[in-house]
Amino acid sequence: MKKTNTLDEAIENAVKNVNSDRAAVNSVLIDAMVYLKKNEENHRSTGMVVAKYFEALQRSNDQLIKILAIREKREKQDVEEFTAEDMYDMIGQESIEG
Secondary structure, three states: OOOOHHHHHHHHHHHHHHHHHHHHHHHHHHHHHHHHHHHHHHHHHHHHHHHHHHHHHHHHHHHHHHHHHHHHHHHOOOOOOOOOOHHHEEEEEHHHHO
16 A cells, blocks of 8 residues: 655655756756857747746746745644645646636
């Protein structure tokens, strides 16, 4: 039977995933900047792709902010009312609403 993660473990895993995603996107963006500097045509051909990577970074920022808000809310209530599943549901729901 699979062990259910505690909220703290889920938060730690989520932050690790976000940081990993951000590192990968940053690496691609560095390569893209080098490519874009070569000539103006490169801007026309890849500008939309680069914009999508920036959107991915923005989503990572949003996820980190939501995770911090959940942790702060939990600490203010001074109880561990939230489960890991609740955290993922809240992040997913806010992404849909936002």
